[in-house]
């Protein structure tokens with residue numbers, strides 16, 4: 001009997017409690033609150049995680065005909081997820097200190113990833129003292145920058161991130177992780193959100209897959225004898241006989257070594273080694289897509305490809321550290337034009353011809 005009474009009492013009191021908890025609909029508009037409304041005992045549930053629409057992973061581009069597989073370090077193997085993320089980051093102004101500049105600002109797709117200027121200003125306004133080189137085929141180099149002072153693609157990506165874009169990496173990483181699509185893309189590529197370490201790794205992976213090929217030169221090498229014009233064929237001979245090929249070695253048309261040509265007044269390789277013998281030496285630039293990368297040389301001092309070829313043909317400028325491999329050749333105007341036609345035949349298709357659609 002008492003038990004039943006208790007039960008009834010409990011049921012009734014719960015009912016009453018519920019009823020009183022329900023706020024009755026106000027008949028008249030409530031008066032403006034005078035005091036701050038009391039804080040609810042439990043905070044409202046957080047909004048559900050937004051559903052993230054991830055871009056489909058772009059499959060790794062096929063290695064262009066005539067290229068060997070670029071090496072990647074064991075701690076950063078190439079994957080399609082990383083390459084795609086690096087592609088996005090390269091075009092992403094959020095990577096910079098103030099959101100004003102992306103890597104692509106100085107490395108445009110339509111100029112084979114060069115800037116088109118002799119020299120460019122970094123975020124903050126300081127000028128670069130050297131010309132922005134192409135990003136195509138970087139995976140084949142053995143050191144980076146004109147003077148080779150960087151030993152890995154990860155290190156050079158990190159240096160460019162801080163130097164060119166003025167970034168505070170920790171702050172940029174926080175910005176990226178606040179963008180749900182980026183956070184999810186990092187997790188997909190690295191099993192973790194963006195970090196100061198994996199941003200340069202993604203950029204380096206993108207570079208290892210940024211290649212060019214299928215040029216008229218490549219088609220000719222693959223047996224299509226109609227691919228090269230008569231002039232380009234003659235230019236190919238001259239390029240070879242003139243000794244250009246001893247430094248501009250196929251398939252990238254660079255030996256990735258350092259040579260003195262006598263251009264400008266810059267310590268060059270000596271900046272990296274601190275050795276006098278390296279004064280004024282620069283890494284041989286690759287010549288693929290070279291017709292699209294004006295102006296030329298480490299200081300952008302040659303405005304046109306004709307000017308650059310003419311200077312190389314006369315054997316550069318005489319300086320103490322000039323390379324004995326560079327010998328003057330006596331080419332007439334027609335022959336200079338044929339060498340130009342040959343260099344134009346190196347214009348190929350890019351594995352990444354466009355910018356991605358950024359989140």
Ligand code: HEC
Pocket residue numbers: 090095101102103104105106107120121122123128129130131132133134138141143144145146147156157160161162164165203
């Ligand atoms: C303001 C212009 C500018 C911006 C922005 C810029 N770069 Fe560059 N980049 C250059 C210049 C100039 C050089 C050559 C520097 C040197 O050799 O001393 C260079 C060189 C490089 C190289 C070495 C290429 C080689 O042949 O050795 C890499 C890699 C590179 N940049 C990547 C990047 C990445 C990644 C970003 C974005 C984080 C970036 N760059 C943003 C101007 C720029």
Ligand code: HEC
Pocket residue numbers: 239242243244245246247248258259260261262263282283284285286290293295296297298299308309312313323325326327329339
């Ligand atoms: C001893 C090695 C060597 C030889 C031989 C050589 N080059 Fe070069 N070439 C270089 C180096 C190093 C540079 C970059 C110099 C600089 O910027 O200061 C260069 C730059 C160039 C450039 C400008 C590329 C750019 O992106 O800025 C062209 C074009 C060129 N060479 C064509 C030729 C031709 C044509 C010949 C043959 C007549 C030739 N080279 C012979 C090492 C060589």
